[in-house]
Amino acid sequence: MRWQEPKDETLSILLESVRRFGKEEIEPAYGKYEEQGFFPAELVKKMGAMGLFGLMIPEEYGGSGMGTVAASFVARELAYRWPALHLIWTANSSLAAFPIAYAGTKEQKARILPQLASGEILGCYALTEPNSGSDAGSMTMKAEWRPDSLTWSLNGSKIFITNAFHASVAVVFARTSKKSISAFLVESSEPGLRHPGVTVRYIPKRVQKSSDFCEIHCNDVFLPVSALLGKEGKGFAIAMQTLDGGRINIAAQAIGMAMRVFDDAYAYVHVRKQFGRLVWENQKVQFDFAEAYARLIAAWALVIEASERRDAGENITRIASSAKLVATETAWKVASDLETYFGGMAFTQESAWLPRLLDIAPTRVYEGANNIQHMVIAKHLDD
């Protein structure tokens, strides 16, 4: 086997079924849907039935609680086949489910988590705003307590939100005072956050097209007291804890995507002939692949180290940011270096090689742009 395999037997069995699913169902759907940006509703349903959304959700709330190492291997596999499908999966199972599992009341967890775990509903995580991206603490979405009606009223906009067009629950972060941020649950009985006062605008994008990219506008959205997630004023900490775990998932996604570029390029240089021999039969080419391989497996080892530490309950802020930084930068470098081996074929409409490279680009931006990972790592060097 070229790429590192899990050591755990149960995980190997699960991964085998994900691999089969990937080959038989995800791969053909990628070819049919990604170019047009169609949402893969059927595959999402199947992933739910296979228990893939529940890997990091505790058993008592409908998940399998297999943990982060399992999730990282599954993330790698999904991203290898279809990066946008991975994004849908991680926005649901990590970004939306984690803050509820981490900060929710028993009632919130019991009501929402089993539905997220089974894929019956999708969730999203709404932190970014038009004027507050890297500096998430400067958000302006406001939640005001209305003592007359005993409700919170939410006003403001979020942007670039994955899954919002198909989600039935959103974890939304809003300012509850000049200095503090709180987390709220906005729920709807139908997909697409159909809640009075909420407008969801779909933004077409050029990469990972089949996952939603949305603006959520809230205009006097009234929420019951039970919509508060965690303690008032603790929203920023909840958002950051969520990103710690999410960053490991993005690191795994990036490695899965780069492995795919590697494997495709490796296969191509083994059939393409120039100068009377296979392109592979040049030492320069072999060394380029050897270099790329070594970088990828080193980055993957860091992803697994971060995953194991998270499963052990350690503080993972520094290592999660390091894994995200190293894995996404390595993936981008390796894949863009190897892309040249496809020659002119990479630029034809019939090949997916260029889109597969470009799909790696946003991994260096979402869940904290990589300059921000440098800031996080530097801040925690003495931890």
Ligand SMILES: Cc1cc2nc3c(=O)[nH]c(=O)nc-3n(C[C@H](O)[C@H](O)[C@H](O)COP(=O)(O)OP(=O)(O)OC[C@H]3O[C@@H](n4cnc5c(N)ncnc54)[C@H](O)[C@@H]3O)c2cc1C
């Ligand atoms: C496909 C996709 C899906 C997404 N899904 C979600 C989602 O589900 N939920 C959600 O809340 N958000 C989501 N996002 C938003 C994403 O998290 C933000 O795009 C990201 O945090 C960067 O914010 P920004 O786009 O506003 O860039 P900016 O913050 O404007 O940054 C622009 C550039 O400036 C750099 N920069 C900023 N400040 C500094 C500094 N102090 N020092 C050095 N460099 C700096 C950054 O590194 C970046 O390169 C998604 C984004 C994408 C692309």
